[in-house]
Amino acid sequence: MAFHEIRFPDNISRGARGGPERRTQIVELASGDEERNGAWAGSRRRYDASYGVRRADDLAAVVAFFEARNGRLYGFRWKDWADYKSCLPSGQPAIGDQLIGVGDGETVEFQLAKSYASGAQSYSRPITKPVLGTSVIALDAVEQVAGWAVNTATGIVTFDTAPAEGVLVTAGFEFDVPVRFDTDQLDVTLDIERLGSITSIPLIEIKR
Known part of the structure; x- marks a missing residue:
């Protein structure tokens, strides 16, 4: 697995959104009853780091981190501030x-x-x-x-x-959570006040 043992900037991840995801297959019968099957044995986490970008310097740090990881190619560490302790x-x-x-x-x-x-x-x-x-x-x-x-x-x-x-x-x-970028493109915006923003920075947990 191509992985870099480096953590995404903590000051940006602190403001991110995301959490665990499950995949459940649901079949609704003619009677209205349901049959449900868990397709995954475990959960997988997804995050959006764009909510942690508050200034142009944050944007520059994300772009540098993205480029150094070659987009989706290399995984990295992510601190999930809602769940990082035993x-x-x-x-x-x-x-x-x-x-x-x-x-x-x-x-x-x-x-x-x-x-x-x-x-x-x-x-x-x-x-x-x-x-x-x-x-x-x-x-x-x-x-x-x-x-x-x-x-x-x-x-x-x-x-x-x-x-x-x-x-x-x-x-x-x-x-930390092992993740990778879930996109090979960052949509960066600079407004008149030179404040940067990125529409979305999707991350997905890497499962072994």
Whole structure:
């Protein structure tokens, strides 16, 4: 996957719009009943960064970033200000935030993930772009200050020694979303006051 490990400017992404998308196939029967089928196992996020462009300098930064990514060719990191932590937005990442696995005495690699729960249902979202220096790991609620490493390009946590059977592996972290531009053209406007704007800057999450 062609990807640049660089984050879109935070000051512009903060004002963006977007969120998760699902694809559901719905067939309406003659009786009025419906049959619904989820075409995707997981969600995919879409954003529009144009809402974060407030001045001409922001516009110039977006154009430079777009050109350096060759339009849709290279992916990059995106901070979703509405959802970038393993915990609630008001909290700080902690060792017990997310269960990422259970030891079996053999497995040394565990994928970071974030669970979204409502009632009895939940969805586990793989986290592939943790932010450097923000991850904390625990085994059975005991923080591990050494003996492990996290790959910030994949979100895989690797232990020097496999956690024992039945041991709960938990984690806290901040993360980015891997995205790409969903267009090969930017529609840039400069008005009389030299204030820049871009009609739309569509971004779409890259799925592995």
